[in-house]
Amino acid sequence: MxxxxxxxxxxxxxxxxxxxxxxxGVMVKGGPVVFPPKKESIPYRFELFLEMYAEDTPEEWEKIYRQTWKRAKALRGK
Incomplete structure (x- = not known):
């Protein structure tokens, strides 16, 4: 746990x-995408992920985490 x-x-x-x-820089409905401050966004995502993945097996969870890690790692090259 x-x-x-x-x-x-x-x-x-x-x-x-x-x-x-x-x-x-992405525009949606004529305006830029705007994010809340990280101090609000990250805890919100944490709570969301606790809820979303609570029933997943460790293997399913690992796959989700690995995919996100790969996306993050790819950003280093940009």
Whole structure:
């Protein structure tokens, strides 16, 4: 359980970073995508991921985390 909670924090941080980078400069309905401050966004994502992935198996969770890590790692090259 402790690993899952820590993983959700790491996933929240990675997901926030990836989304901010991927959506930077994107326009929706004539305006730019705007994110809340990280101090609000990351805890929100953490709670969301706790809820979303609570029923997943460790293998399913690992796959989700690995995919997000790959997206974050790919940003380093940009």
């Amino acid at each position: 402790r690993e899952f909670i820590g993983g959700c924090w790491r996933l929240a941080f990675l997901d926030d970073m990836v989304c901010r980078h991927e959506l930077d």
